[in-house]
Amino acid sequence: MGSPVTIFRLFRHQPCGRELLVRVKRPAASNADQGALDAADRIADAAAEHLRDQWEQRHLQDLCAHPHTSGVVAEMQEVPVGDDLFGPGRPSLALWVAQTEYGAPWAVLGTAATEAEFWQEVRLDDDLVGLGPSAPAELRHVHFLTDEDAPTVHGAA
Numbered sequence: 330m331g332s333p334v335t336i337f338r339l340f341r342h343q344p345c346g347r348e349l350l351v352r353v354k355r356p357a358a359s360n361a362d363q364g365a366l367d368a369a370d371r372i373a374d375a376a377a378e379h380l381r382d383q384w385e386q387r388h389l390q391d392l393c394a395h396p397h398t399s400g401v402v403a404e405m406q407e408v409p410v411g412d413d414l415f416g417p418g419r420p421s422l423a424l425w426v427a428q429t430e431y432g433a434p435w436a437v438l439g440t441a442a443t444e445a446e447f448w449q450e451v452r453l454d455d456d457l458v459g460l461g462p463s464a465p466a467e468l469r470h471v472h473f474l475t476d477e478d479a480p481t482v483h484g485a486a
């Protein structure tokens with residue numbers, strides 16, 4: 330069996346540019362079984378879509394009355410920099426985003442007080458270095474939700 334994978338996915342909403350980061354678990358699946366892998370992907374995708382839908386309905390529509398379209402602008406399936414991304418969701422999180430040599434949406438994400446600190450942590454992690462992240466990292470202010478948050482958090486301002 331492959332291990333469960335933690336997925337971070339950053340959605341950007343247009344036209345206002347508001348961003349939502351979600352953390353979901355992709356269940357363990359055998360690497361030899363493509364059907365099981367696809368099913369695990371669908372479970373993770375559905376969890377991410379659910380968080381996004383809830384956020385749009387309970388939070389975003391109160392902030393902006395206009396209709397929104399959203400797309401995935403960054404994704405990471407490795408362990409990110411900083412402890413904040415393993416904690417509970419929160420309405421405001423300062424997130425560093427670095428593009429990688431795998432192209433969009435694959436990114437290295439993390440929290441750190443400064444960009445220099447972010448890169449210092451990235452360089453200590455062979456898995457992150459292996460993604461080929463490129464400077465500069467961009468600082469984004471995002472709303473963060475996880476599949477482990479209580480439902481009330483999803484609507485918190």
Ligand SMILES: [Zn+2]
Binds near residue numbers: 346397
């Ligand atoms: Zn808006």
